[in-house]
Amino acid sequence: TSSSVYGCLVIILVVFHLIKITHIRLPPGPHALPLLGNLLQMDKQGPFKTLTKWSGVYGPVMTVYLGRQRAVVLVGYEAVKEALVDQAEDFIGRAPVPFLVRRWRKLGRFTLTTLRDFGMGRKRMEEWIQEESQHLIDSLDGTKAVPFDPHPFLSRTMSNVICSLVFGQRFGYEDDNFLHLLNILSAILHFGSTPWGQLYIFPWLMERLPGRQQVVFGQVDELRGFVMKKIHEHQETLDPGNPRDFIDCFLTKLNQEKDVSSSEFHYENLVSTVLNLSGRNRDHQHHSQIRCHFGFVGYCLCVVTCQHACLIASRSFCILCSVVLFH
Incomplete structure (x- = not known):
């Protein structure tokens, strides 16, 4: 009509x-x-x-x-x-990540504050970095000046710094479980950059279809299982007055807000935050390190200048520079 x-x-x-x-x-x-x-x-x-x-x-x-x-x-x-x-306050959030969905604004602020207060810029963090740098130098010495791919060395180093901050421990470079987890992280991050991974903007469809993404889902579950195991270990020895790492800080906050029904501090968000810190930051940082090393190789004058400034400022910051200079 x-x-x-x-x-x-x-x-x-x-x-x-x-x-x-x-x-x-x-x-x-x-x-x-x-x-x-x-x-x-x-x-x-x-x-x-x-x-x-x-x-x-x-x-x-x-x-x-x-x-x-x-x-x-x-x-x-x-x-x-x-x-x-x-305008950082207005843009502190992130778009939803189908793999690791979380409430970004509140958790992001807590994570940043915890990293500042607990680790970043503090003496303990400096000691972690220096210790890991020495392990890196020892590993590079083991190559006997033979040409090698720096990617796995830097990946293990950066991951261990983050593990020290998040889990309160480092892993040996030849630890099978550690290497297996790094391989899983690399596979997941690589999948996200492939055309098939980019189709995951349709999660409601991709979760129901067979394909490579189903393998990745299993790998994510394996990582989550590892993180939950570490969380349970922390719970058994938790001392709210003496936090050892990021997980301890989060668990303390979780216990403080356990009676708040709308609290974002629960185990699901803890696992997701730890995965984000352990995965994405590791990948970004070791790629940045590789670019810096290649830059130093191409511009030797920068290396000399860096060494000179390093010696003038403080020898406590020279370990990472030594990796570039002598390897």
């Missing part, structure tokens, strides 16, 4: 208007397809290349659709600094 057609037209116009208003409030960006968004337009091997290219057209702040998920992308130092540094 004419009334039905008229009603449909009104609904369509209202929906179109609402969509238009929503887009007015968003930064400009490339046209997106229904459901697929901008995925088909992006370089599958290097999505960042496409984003960089688009920034030249739409500016350093733009709207991109990853499937049905809308994202505002920042490109360039100034845009990133303005958002993440100058």
Whole structure:
């Protein structure tokens, strides 16, 4: 009937208007397809290349659709600094991560405060880093000046620094369980950068389909089991007045808020936070170390300058520099 057609037209116009208003409030960006968004337009091997290219057209702040998920992308130092540094309080959260979902704002603030108060910049953290640096030097000495891949050495070193902070212990470089966990972490992080892993923006679909992601789900469960085992070990010897590491601090906070029904401090979030600290930070840091080493190889003058400044400032900071200088 004419009334039905008229009603449909009104609904369509209202929906179109609402969509238009929503887009007015968003930064400009490339046209997106229904459901697929901008995925088909992006370089599958290097999505960042496409984003960089688009920034030249739409500016350093733009709207991109990853499937049905809308994202505002920042490109360039100034845009990133303005958002993440100058307006850090407004941008402290993160988008949902299907593998490790958590409440970011409150947990992020607690984690940052704990890392500052407990480890970062404190004498104990410095001692952990110096101890691990010496283990790294000893491992590099074992190569007998034969060309080698620095990736596994740096991976173990950075992981052990984080393990000291999170678990209160380090692992031997040849420990089978330690190496197995590092391999799992690398496999999970690699999967996230593959085209199949990028399709996980449709978790409701990928969780029901067979494929490589099912193996990754099993690996994540294995990591979670390892972390839960460590948490139970900490519970048995927990001293709230003398926290040994990040897990102790979180457990103390968890016990303080155990009667708060809306508290974000529970075991699920503890496991997720520990996995994030142990996984993503390890990967980012050891890749940064590799880039620094390659940079020093290409610019020897920087090495000499670094050594000179290091000797002038304090010999307590020379161990990591020695790794670069002599290996």
